Amino acid sequence: MKLKIALLAGDGIGPEVTQEAVNVLNAVAASGGHTFEYVPLLIGGAAIDAHGTPLPDETLQATLACDAALLGAVGDNKFNKLAPSERPEAGLLKIRSELGGFANLRPAVAYKALADNSPLRPEITEGADIMFVRELLGGLYFGQPRQWDKQTGRAHNTMVYTQEEVERVARIAFDIAAKRPKRKLTSVDKANVLECSQMWRFVVDQVAKDYPTVTVEHQLVDSMAIHLMNRPRDFDVVLTENLFGDILSDESGVITGSLGMLPSATLGGKVNLYEPVHGSAPDIAGQGKANPIGAILTAAMVLRFSANLEREAKIIEDAVVKVLEAGYRTSDIARGDIAGQTKVSTMEMGRLV
Ligand code: NAI
Numbered sequence: 001m002k003l004k005i006a007l008l009a010g011d012g013i014g015p016e017v018t019q020e021a022v023n024v025l026n027a028v029a030a031s032g033g034h035t036f037e038y039v040p041l042l043i044g045g046a047a048i049d050a051h052g053t054p055l056p057d058e059t060l061q062a063t064l065a066c067d068a069a070l071l072g073a074v075g076d077n078k079f080n081k082l083a084p085s086e087r088p089e090a091g092l093l094k095i096r097s098e099l100g101g102f103a104n105l106r107p108a109v110a111y112k113a114l115a116d117n118s119p120l121r122p123e124i125t126e127g128a129d130i131m132f133v134r135e136l137l138g139g140l141y142f143g144q145p146r147q148w149d150k151q152t153g154r155a156h157n158t159m160v161y162t163q164e165e166v167e168r169v170a171r172i173a174f175d176i177a178a179k180r181p182k183r184k185l186t187s188v189d190k191a192n193v194l195e196c197s198q199m200w201r202f203v204v205d206q207v208a209k210d211y212p213t214v215t216v217e218h219q220l221v222d223s224m225a226i227h228l229m230n231r232p233r234d235f236d237v238v239l240t241e242n243l244f245g246d247i248l249s250d251e252s253g254v255i256t257g258s259l260g261m262l263p264s265a266t267l268g269g270k271v272n273l274y275e276p277v278h279g280s281a282p283d284i285a286g287q288g289k290a291n292p293i294g295a296i297l298t299a300a301m302v303l304r305f306s307a308n309l310e311r312e313a314k315i316i317e318d319a320v321v322k323v324l325e326a327g328y329r330t331s332d333i334a335r336g337d338i339a340g341q342t343k344v345s346t347m348e349m350g351r352l353v
């Protein structure tokens with residue numbers, strides 16, 4: 001297997017965690033006879049420093065010529081005075097929209113070894129393993145018209161979806177659900193109030209006919225927010241629109257217990273974009289304190305979704321579990337009051353995995 005990966009390490013802890021993800025990918029390549037080629041590219045603050053813009057055209061074009069893009073994080077306090085359109089974060093938003101991925105996958109997994117890091121009781125989280133599929137390019141975040149009219153004191157946004165936009169993200173979610181052991185898909189909407197949600201539910205039911213092995217249920221978003229905290233184990237793939245997915249997937253970060261543990265993948269565009277959920281963490285950058293597991297699990301998603309190397313992806317995920325069970329902890333997941341934990345640096349954690 002040959003794979004050309006754009007490396008958009010970015011700022012702060014971005015380069016530190018991305019390096020560990022690359023080391024893990026290289027270990028997979030070496031043991032399986034695969035060739036992973038990396039194309040290091042500037043984005044965010046690093047690109048502003050070198051070229052005066054957070055997303056140089058060269059970066060975008062080179063990324064479009066790769067099979068997958070692996071991003072660290074962008075952002076640095078020294079750019080805080082710049083207008084939003086000039087800041088490092090603008091480069092990330094632009095590359096996301098240029099690549100065109102519309103299905104944002106965010107797993108929320110409860111690790112037994114980290115059960116005490118979640119504010120939820122271990123008997124509630126134990127075994128929870130949810131894959132959120134959030135529609136990323138539609139709904140309120142992009143709908144037109146949108147305006148804050150300061151004269152009249154009235155503001156509006158528009159929730160818009162087309163059937164085609166719902167169908168394409170639903171198909172990705174069903175494809176994923178069909179391959180998971182529970183084969184269950186929960187579609188979340190607000191169909192008791194919103195026309196967009198009524199159409200959403202209609203389209204999901206249509207697509208479901210093509211996936212007879214997948215059990216489908218519909219939940220309303222408000223009660224879903226409670227179900228996720230009360231009985232997270234009952235969910236498998238959770239499919240929802242942009243705003244609801246933003247809120248519910250963040251809420252579900254509680255199940256895992258640390259921001260540094262969470263990976264993500266955005267599929268369906270010209271090139272899939274893979275990034276840990278966390279930001280550039282300037283408060284711990286350059287100190288070897290960053291947890292690289294979010295980035296490493298993101299690398300596993302690269303193998304699963306861009307290389308069809310499911311077995312290798314699973315080996316990485318299992319290795320993470322083993323390292324956690326052996327008690328190794330970066331500072332964000334360490335607890336001084338629990339015996340048997342060994343505090344390790346970013347590099348040590350990467351090497352252990
Ligand atoms: P953040 O995610 O960078 O950090 C929040 C807190 O979590 C900090 O205390 C940080 O030390 C900790 N943390 C984050 N990742 C960690 C890791 N891997 N290991 C251990 N601890 C970790 O969010 P924050 O502080 O709001 O933003 C910092 C900068 O990052 C800003 O410029 C922001 O705009 C940018 N940002 C970029 C994102 C991206 O590139 N995808 C996403 C979120 C924020």
Ligand code: MG
Pocket residue numbers: 246247250
């Ligand atoms: Mg969010």
